[in-house]
Amino acid sequence: MKVNGFSFRRYFFFCLRLLFRQRREVALPLFFFLLVSSLFPLSFANHAVPLLAPAALWITALLSILLSLNNLFREDVEDGFMEQLMVAPQPLGGLVAAKMLAHWVAYILPMFVCLPLLGLWYNMPSDTLFVLSLSLLLGTPTLLVLGALAAALAAGLKQGGTLLILITLPLATPILLFGLTMVDMSQNGLSYAAARDFLAAMAVVSIGIGPLVTAASLRIGMD
Amino acid sequence: MIRKFSSPKTFYPLAGKLMPWFFWTFAVLGLVGLYWGLVLAPVDAVQGQSYRIMYVHVPAAWMSMMIYTSMTAAAITALVWRTKVAEYWLLCSPGLGASFTFITLVTGSLWGKPMWGTYWVWDARLTSELVLLFIYFAILAMKSAVPDRRKAARVMAMITVVGFVNIPIIKFSVDWWTTLHQGDSIFRKGGPSIAPAMLVPLFMMALSFTSYYFWLVLKHIRTMIERKPV
Amino acid sequence: MTSQPLLTVEDLGHSYGAAEIFSAVSFVLAAGEILQVTGRNGSGKTTLLRLIAGTKSHDSGTVIWHDDANIAVLGHKNGIKGELSPLENLSLYAPDAKTCVEALSRLGLERAHHKKPCYMLSAGQQRKTALARVLLTGAAVWLLDEPFTALDDKAHETVTALLTEHARTGGAAVVATHDRLDLDKKILRELVMS
Known part of the structure; x- marks a missing residue:
């Protein structure tokens, strides 16, 4: 019998197309990111800006990613699409992975495009900006997985958005600190390789088991 | 084996038999330990009287982690075997865990004031204890957000397990981050050895707190079993 | 017409908290059969379909799918973007x-x-x-929850015809609906939830 269903690739492009149609909403967390990022240099004393810039950008990025994750599964649960994913012949973990990748491309990639502009606002030296971008790049997969996990568990709950932030923030502490350690060390002329490798290792583990754990969480959250 | 022990039918009478033991261990060791620690134990050469808060602080800190570990064991059991008793265990533990963590933080701050001259430092131990409190809060928030009890237990189980994997990483990251900024650590590595006369009441208090936890958990689980006939 | 069973449901029960929705639901669904599930509101038709589909976990009884048949689900919500x-x-x-x-x-x-x-x-x-x-x-097995909602008469007939054809070509379906299913007696079976 012919088995139809969605492959990873097909579902990935389906998600991208949908996100493109929803681009006005998709842009909101990015605006949030830019807006809050502009508040920091505005409100700090001039001499404090270079000192606080990495932390300010990291925390802002963290919050806007969590903001974006609010909609990762919520809409699918509300319109009944999640049910279709769950009964699809393909393993749910793979579909979740495709969805998360599309989410990364639509919500998180644009943040990186904006980083040079923010570097200007913060008068950040280019090598600091590079290390900061690298730390964010390595940190986002784990953040995305932790947030997706929480979003899956909170799927279908009324206060889902707040719960998502409440669950993810404490768990995300090490990502934030490893990322800042990287920037800090490079600013002090030290080798940041160790912190970078930690973040990279966590990213690899997150990408490896994250979708499976998220799929398992979805089954619990949808129950 | 696990199934047999954890079926509510077996668990209920067993818990009933164990409860008085835990209660009396808690009560007797607690009273003796407190009296010994607060009155009989010698004054510390360096810290004077203020070290006595240790008799609450250290056992509470131990409980904050022991409860989380027991929750993780219950979480894995609940996720893999869907055992009811493990779910109940998970449902009634985080409140107690959060309380002990809170006590740890408060007593630690009170102890910190005379010792370091400040109530709070962003030290690795304090920070990870604070993060642990936040994780407890997250678990409790999920408990109240999910109306169905069994589903709530499994949602909590998932967060518990992920948190358990994360806790050592949190500790390590904070440790690393703070040593970058503060030069030398506030806590002396190794530290002076404690006189046995101070140590014995400490163990008594730890055992008393542990018994208190088990007594309460068993009590709660029994109530939950009673509420819903098996 | 006797054909191999696609789905066996035995002694299935479900409760929300202490409130039992239904218990001891058993049936066998074979290829070429359409099972209509009826029952008053709140009798657990939707829950039953979700338990069969595996999107909800059951706490008593068993759901056995024979030779992993693919399923198609249509819930209350359309699941379209x-x-x-x-x-x-x-x-x-x-x-x-x-x-x-x-x-x-x-x-x-x-x-x-x-x-x-x-x-x-x-x-x-x-x-x-x-x-x-x-x-x-x-998919070989369709699980349809109130498929006729919002449909006009013509579409209603079309769906009935599609069900007949699906059964004739070796498929099967579980349909929860209050409407009378105008199907051949040979393929239609009924389950009343109480």
């Missing part, structure tokens, strides 16, 4: 547009609507899109 057109929605289930157009046309959705975003369509037209998806999955 409002920002995408019917064709775009269905593109997930069949790669070529032609098959999708065919499926939509069989359900009686006019071509003019195939490329409009679904949020611009009526409830009935959206339901038709969701039903077209059921066709496209090519």
Whole structure:
């Protein structure tokens, strides 16, 4: 019998197309990111800006990613699409992975495009900006997985958005600190390789088991 | 084996038999330990009287982690075997865990004031204890957000397990981050050895707190079993 | 007509907290059969379908799928994306547009609507899109929850005809509905939830 269903690739492009149609909403967390990022240099004393810039950008990025994750599964649960994913012949973990990748491309990639502009606002030296971008790049997969996990568990709950932030923030502490350690060390002329490798290792583990754990969480959250 | 022990039918009478033991261990060791620690134990050469808060602080800190570990064991059991008793265990533990963590933080701050001259430092131990409190809060928030009890237990189980994997990483990251900024650590590595006369009441208090936890958990689980006939 | 069983449900029960919804539901679904599930509101028809589909875990009884048959599910909610057109929605289930157009046309959705975003369509037209998806999955077993909601008489007949055809070609379905299913007695079976 012919088995139809969605492959990873097909579902990935389906998600991208949908996100493109929803681009006005998709842009909101990015605006949030830019807006809050502009508040920091505005409100700090001039001499404090270079000192606080990495932390300010990291925390802002963290919050806007969590903001974006609010909609990762919520809409699918509300319109009944999640049910279709769950009964699809393909393993749910793979579909979740495709969805998360599309989410990364639509919500998180644009943040990186904006980083040079923010570097200007913060008068950040280019090598600091590079290390900061690298730390964010390595940190986002784990953040995305932790947030997706929480979003899956909170799927279908009324206060889902707040719960998502409440669950993810404490768990995300090490990502934030490893990322800042990287920037800090490079600013002090030290080798940041160790912190970078930690973040990279966590990213690899997150990408490896994250979708499976998220799929398992979805089954619990949808129950 | 696990199934047999954890079926509510077996668990209920067993818990009933164990409860008085835990209660009396808690009560007797607690009273003796407190009296010994607060009155009989010698004054510390360096810290004077203020070290006595240790008799609450250290056992509470131990409980904050022991409860989380027991929750993780219950979480894995609940996720893999869907055992009811493990779910109940998970449902009634985080409140107690959060309380002990809170006590740890408060007593630690009170102890910190005379010792370091400040109530709070962003030290690795304090920070990870604070993060642990936040994780407890997250678990409790999920408990109240999910109306169905069994589903709530499994949602909590998932967060518990992920948190358990994360806790050592949190500790390590904070440790690393703070040593970058503060030069030398506030806590002396190794530290002076404690006189046995101070140590014995400490163990008594730890055992008393542990018994208190088990007594309460068993009590709660029994109530939950009673509420819903098996 | 005796054919191999696709699905065996034994002694299935479910409760929300202490409130029992239903218990001891048992049936065997074989190829070529349409099982109609009826019962008053709140008797657990939707829950039963979700338990069978595996999107909800059951606490007593067993659900056995024989030789992992693929399933297609149509719930209360259509599971289609409002920002995408019917064709775009269905593109997930069949790669070529032609098959999708065919499926939509069989359900009686006019071509003019195939490329409009679904949020611009009526409830009935959206339901038709969701039903077209059921066709496209090519699944052996359909689990349909109130499939006739928002459908006009003509579409109602079409769905009945599709069910007959599905059963004749070796498929099976579980349909929860209050409507009378106008099907051949040989393929129609009934389960009353109480």
